[in-house]
Amino acid sequence: MPAMSDLLTLERVTAGYGATVILDEVSLSLGRGAALAVLGRNGVGKTTLMRTIAGQTDLHGGRVTIGDRDAGRMPAWMRARLGVGYVPQEREIFPSLTVLEHLDVGARAGAWTTEALFELFPALANRRRHFGTQLSGGEQQMLAVARALALQPALLLLDEPFEGLAPAVVHTLVDVFGAVRRTGVSIVLAEQHARLALGMTDEAIALVRGRVVLRAPSRELLERPAPLEEVLAVQQRVQSSDSRG
Amino acid sequence: MRTTRALDGLVLAGLAAFPMLAPGSLDLGARMAILVLCAMSLDLLVGYCGLITLGHAAFFGAGAYAAGIFAVRASADPVAGLVVGGAAAALLGLLSGVVLLRSRRLTLIMLSLATVLIVQEAANRWGGVTGGADGLQGIAMSPLLGRFAFDLSGRVAYVYAATTLAFAFLMFRSLVDSRFGQSLVGIRENEARMHALGTPVGARLRTAFVISAALAGVAGALQAQVTEFVALNAVSVEFSGEILIMLILGGAGRRYGAFLGAPVYVFMQDYLAREDPANWYLWIGLMLLAIVFLAPGGLTAGVAAIARRIRGRRS
Numbered sequence: 001m002p003a004m005s006d007l008l009t010l011e012r013v014t015a016g017y018g019a020t021v022i023l024d025e026v027s028l029s030l031g032r033g034a035a036l037a038v039l040g041r042n043g044v045g046k047t048t049l050m051r052t053i054a055g056q057t058d059l060h061g062g063r064v065t066i067g068d069r070d071a072g073r074m075p076a077w078m079r080a081r082l083g084v085g086y087v088p089q090e091r092e093i094f095p096s097l098t099v100l101e102h103l104d105v106g107a108r109a110g111a112w113t114t115e116a117l118f119e120l121f122p123a124l125a126n127r128r129r130h131f132g133t134q135l136s137g138g139e140q141q142m143l144a145v146a147r148a149l150a151l152q153p154a155l156l157l158l159d160e161p162f163e164g165l166a167p168a169v170v171h172t173l174v175d176v177f178g179a180v181r182r183t184g185v186s187i188v189l190a191e192q193h194a195r196l197a198l199g200m201t202d203e204a205i206a207l208v209r210g211r212v213v214l215r216a217p218s219r220e221l222l223e224r225p226a227p228l229e230e231v232l233a234v235q236q237r238v239q240s241s242d243s244r245g
Numbered sequence: 246m247r248t249t250r251a252l253d254g255l256v257l258a259g260l261a262a263f264p265m266l267a268p269g270s271l272d273l274g275a276r277m278a279i280l281v282l283c284a285m286s287l288d289l290l291v292g293y294c295g296l297i298t299l300g301h302a303a304f305f306g307a308g309a310y311a312a313g314i315f316a317v318r319a320s321a322d323p324v325a326g327l328v329v330g331g332a333a334a335a336l337l338g339l340l341s342g343v344v345l346l347r348s349r350r351l352t353l354i355m356l357s358l359a360t361v362l363i364v365q366e367a368a369n370r371w372g373g374v375t376g377g378a379d380g381l382q383g384i385a386m387s388p389l390l391g392r393f394a395f396d397l398s399g400r401v402a403y404v405y406a407a408t409t410l411a412f413a414f415l416m417f418r419s420l421v422d423s424r425f426g427q428s429l430v431g432i433r434e435n436e437a438r439m440h441a442l443g444t445p446v447g448a449r450l451r452t453a454f455v456i457s458a459a460l461a462g463v464a465g466a467l468q469a470q471v472t473e474f475v476a477l478n479a480v481s482v483e484f485s486g487e488i489l490i491m492l493i494l495g496g497a498g499r500r501y502g503a504f505l506g507a508p509v510y511v512f513m514q515d516y517l518a519r520e521d522p523a524n525w526y527l528w529i530g531l532m533l534l535a536i537v538f539l540a541p542g543g544l545t546a547g548v549a550a551i552a553r554r555i556r557g558r559r560s
Binding site: 054055056075076077080081086088092094095096097101104105106107108147151 | 424427428430431433434435437438439440441442443444445446498
């Protein structure tokens with residue numbers, strides 16, 4: 001049973017796309033203001049886990065609870081209104097909307113006003129009338145995060161937010177996520193770079209073939225990374241045997 | 246933003262100046278205003294929502310028949326007839342939208358075609374009320390606002406159609422500039438992302454569908470009132486295609502596409518039908534091909550590209 005203070009709970013969730021099952025009996029819980037790292041190599045189901053929380057996959061079994069609401073059959077837009085902000089790996093910036101329109105299109109009343117978001121990302125303030133495709137990769141990622149924050153989320157799902165970004169932008173985003181967390185927003189961070197993710201989170205899980213194979217406090221894994229390294233190595237062996245087979 | 250405001254003003258000024266510029270073509274002007282309104286209403290679906298449909302004539306025809314029947318059987322007041330035409334088309338939009346908007350792309354096109362055929366056949370079969378294949382006759386409109394009788398010069402008809410179009414444009418403009426309009430563009434570009442941003446995509450599209458249908462119905466009602474006749478081909482697949490061609494010609498999703506596409510189409514149609522009556526459709530086809538290759542975003546995009554080039558040369 002989910003604890004009363006939990007913002008998000010997954011109980012033995014099996015999910016995928018159509019008849020294809022990707023996540024296999026995944027369970028996790030996340031308290032308000034907490035941060036969870038989801039680790040694993042490419043293709044282990046990290047994005048599917050994020051999309052399952054956001055309501056973009058087909059649930060085959062188990063239970064998803066957001067706040068005190070059973071969200072398993074809830075469409076994505078209702079979950080967003082319950083406070084789930086999802087920053088997808090591909091950023092999914094709208095080519096025909098300006099920066100300002102991106103921040104307005106799903107905006108809800110709350111602390112993350114357009115001006116507050118421009119304070120958080122001054123680079124975007126200077127480009128407020130530019131279209132999505134006129135931005136650099138780093139700016140697009142900032143915009144994707146700002147757009148999700150404009151929903152006034154209680155939970156931010158970040159799917160590999162640092163992928164392909166310059167170190168300076170990564171640094172900016174790490175600071176921003178820290179600031180966002182301090183406002184009480186919970187974070188689920190899917191990331192391949194374990195060290196970076198562990199430094200930003202309280203707890204971590206590792207996935208192999210859609211199953212949770214490791215669960216530990218992030219600090220513990222930073223200090224004693226052997227179990228995580230073993231999991232990732234196992235995974236590499238699994239993947240190479242798959243490719244041989 | 247400043248350019249957009251100036252162009253909006255230019256559109257409205259153009260509508261107001263037309264009677265001075267072409268006093269002998271007010272009938273043609275009224276016809277163009279009606280087609281602009283119809284193409285603009287389709288733009289909301291095609292250009293902004295990204296829904297390709299070949300069923301728009303169903304809403305235009307529903308508005309025309311409703312206003313025509315209302316004039317014959319209830320009241321010949323033009324403004325009341327407009328409201329009735331718009332409401333009838335909106336109702337049809339509401340009912341058909343529930344079914345049509347479950348699908349996209351080819352299936353949506355097929356279902357929209359089916360809608361036109363069903364409405365057309367209903368109008369044909371229900372001859373006692375609609376006039377069937379002979380068309381709805383016997384419409385005699387009262388003077389506009391009780392004072393301005395529809396005259397042979399077409400002046401009242403033009404002012405009536407152009408004023409309705411101007412109001413509709415102001416509404417269309419505020420709609421596409423609003424958060425609602427932005428969300429339609431978002432849905433067109435990435436439906437799943439809009440879901441994830443808390444937008445109930447289905448309900449949003451149904452609302453846009455009803456608004457678009459209502460505007461097309463108003464255009465149909467205008468046509469019925471101005472010509473005092475409703476032909477069965479007001480609800481035809483052919484007319485649906487023509488509206489779509491006008492919009493593509495002008496540029497879909499570009500705010501002014503209907504204002505360029507519909508007049509150019511009507512002008513070309515009139516000119517070519519006179520000069521080469523046997524082959525005028527061939528010329529229209531060639532013109533469309535030229536537009537697709539030379540200005541893929543339609544005439545609006547072509548004009549914008551030329552304006553950018555001139556501005557670039559100046560600076």
